[in-house]
Amino acid sequence: MIPCTDFIPAYSELFKFLEEKGGKKAVTDFWNYLSDNFLGNLKSLVEQNGLRGCWMYWNHTLNEEAADFTMELDEEAGEFFITMHACPSKGRLIHEQHIEPYRDYCEHCNTLYRRVLEPLGYEYTIDLSGCDEARCKLIVKTK
Amino acid sequence: MAKEIMDRRASDNVYLHKDFHxxxxxxxxxxHRHFGSEAVSEYLRKFTRTYYAPLTVKLNNNGLVALKEHFQKIYDIEGEKIEISFTENELVLTIKSCPAVKHMREHNYPVARLFMETTKTVNEALCEGTPFKAELVEYDELTGHSIQRFYRAIL
Structure with a gap:
């Protein structure tokens, strides 16, 4: 068994494996598939609760992933923010001495969530400029 | 409606996100669907050789106790009690139910047809380049129950 605590390195190595098989397109095709087949809970929560569904989804995942983050929800303004001070996934990949993170590892967060949220009528933005230091900022706004 | 803010440090929580299974x-x-069953094995072997390389080094240097400690640790993290039979030349793990399969069944998540390979192929790859071999003696797809054997193949 691969424990859930070792999933992130397995995920990063999968991106490399797919790129070897079919280039970057094979990686993005997989991200699209994962978004469609694994993020049904995010989609349902947002469909049922609006922007609050984002809060509910990431409240669960980020706490279980022991992330270092600030999350803000302003339903009146139609805004939801996550400021990731230390991403546990990218941080893990950076700190493991014997593995190299997939070059575009953080891009999966751009593809996976955008693909769920934009068709539901939200504007999705993610600033990955700090991803080499395991930092990013995610913004979801009501259009 | 007031603005809500949640501020968390990494030390506020324990790292255990079972949906990763x-x-x-x-x-x-x-x-499996897009590249075939061989690709599943190839990927799991590559991942194991890369990520678990330090464990394979320990297996070579210290023997089966390295695997015993590894499996004790990971099943403990996942909250599953396992039975371990251990000698210098043989390690047998009896897993009543796989924590990964249990989590997916409890939440009605689909379990991949080749999910068993995350045990079988990974165990075999852990032993590559060592005097040891791995055998999956029993595996139940419904519960993930398994008997996993590691033994010295070269004396």
Whole structure:
């Protein structure tokens, strides 16, 4: 068994494996598939609760992933923010001495969530400029 | 409606996100469907040789106790009690139910047809380049119950 605590390195190595098989397109095709087949809970929560569904989804995942983050929800303004001070996934990949993170590892967060949220009528933005230091900022706004 | 803010440090929580089992299962099913069963094995072997390389070094240097400690640790993290039979030349793990399969079944997540390979192929790859071999003696797809044997093949 691969424990859930070792999933992130397995995920990063999968991106490399797919790129070897079919280039970057094979990686993005997989991200699209994962978004469609694994993020049904995010989609349902947002469909049922609006922007609050984002809060509910990431409240669960980020706490279980022991992330270092600030999350803000302003339903009146139609805004939801996550400021990731230390991403546990990218941080893990950076700190493991014997593995190299997939070059575009953080891009999966751009593809996976955008693909769920934009068709539901939200504007999705993610600033990955700090991803080499395991930092990013995610913004979801009501259009 | 007031603005809500949640501020968390990494030390506020324990790192245990069991839905990652489902993400891995979805990944395995994707590989199987789009690249075939050989690709599933190839990927799991590559991942194991890369990520678990330090464990294979320990297996070579210290023998089966390295695997015993590894499996004790990971099943403990996942909250599953396992039975271990251990000698210098043989390690047998009896897993009543796999924590990954249990989590996915409890939440009605689909389990990949080749999910068993995350045990079988990974165990075999852990032993590559060592005097030891791995054998999956029993595996139940419904519960993930398994008997996993590691033994010295070269005396």
């Amino acid at each position: 489902s993400a891995l299962s979805t990944s395995i099913e994707y590989l």
